[in-house]
Amino acid sequence: MRWALFLLGLGCGVAQAADPLPPQDAAAWLQRIAEASNRYAYQGVFIHQHGDRMQTLQVSNRLSVTGKESRLIGMDGAQREVRCTRGESVSIVGGTSPRLERRLGSRHFPDLLPPDAGRMAAWYDVRLGGIERVAGLDCQSLTLEPKDQYRWGHILCVDKDSNLPLKAVLIDHRGRPLMQYSFAELQIAKATASVSAAAPRTRLATARAVPPEPPNTIVSSAVEVKQLPPGFSRVIAVKRPLAKPGIDVEHWVFSDGLTHISLFVEPLARDNVSLKGASQRGMTNLRTLRVGQSQVTVVGDAPPAAVDLITSSIEASPK
Secondary structure, eight states: OOHHHHHHHHHHHHHHHSSSOHHHHHHHHHHHHHHHHHHEEEEEEEEEEEEEEEEEEEEEEEOTOOOOEEEEEEESOEEEEEEEEHHHHHEEEEESOOOOEEESOOOTTTTTTTTTTGGGGGOOOOOEEEEEEETTEEEEEEEEEETTTTTTEEEEETTTOOOOEEEEEEOOOOOOOOEEEEEEEEEEEEEETOOOOOOOOTTTOOEEEEOOOOOOOOSSSSSSOOOOTTEEEEEEEEEOOOSSSOEEEEEEEEEESEEEEEEEEEETTOOOOOOOOOEEEEEEEEEEEEEEEEEEEEEEEEEEHHHHHHTEEEEEOOO
């Protein structure tokens, strides 16, 4: 019942949203939100809901002369922690012998927007909503409405003083929530050389496993992507080893700063049967096809149009 009332409130907020801000004002709002996590130290607990799954996480963000350091800790389910330091992000998975996994991305809620978030005003209309209250703090509601069919919409509620997101909801073209985050409690401190949030202690805090070697950058590939949705670019292109020795899979990531779509390229053995097809589960769309002697998979938490456009433009690289 509590979540039903919450979603009903979101629907009312969308209906009452004002006219889109002028592009310059929209860009300024997005840029202030993006910079908030670099200007403030904070620590808190937030709820993440994706489909029928709900998770509680603890987050801390500390600032120093060498850059920010953040930690994300799962408070229920399997033990898991994410540490981001100096641009490198590592996941620590719990158990009797914690293991480290290098992550390709370094952002997580509430650090949602890219550093150059102002440019996203070209692809999203930004509308100001009303003043809400989240985790005991007043926040300004904003709706990011996509200008095309290649990205989902977003509803943010940002702290009135710091512009740090306190709540974020991913919505489809009908305004239905696909995924959402909301702080339950939060402490924010103005960034200075002597102020930082204390890092929470966990059973994984003393993990000392050596991080895996970074994946190899792709120099040449068996495939090419001829067309991307407007505003998207390739932000990652690396090779990762498969379980089978001596075989790597290529991993590409395309993004507009908010939406991310992955492409995987795996060499086909002569006796393998390639797969081809499309599937959708909630906000996630997946496509598989054979290109030359490669099995290609395109997957992302993105609208079908974006995934289909990338998939249809994949060709074998000229030899």
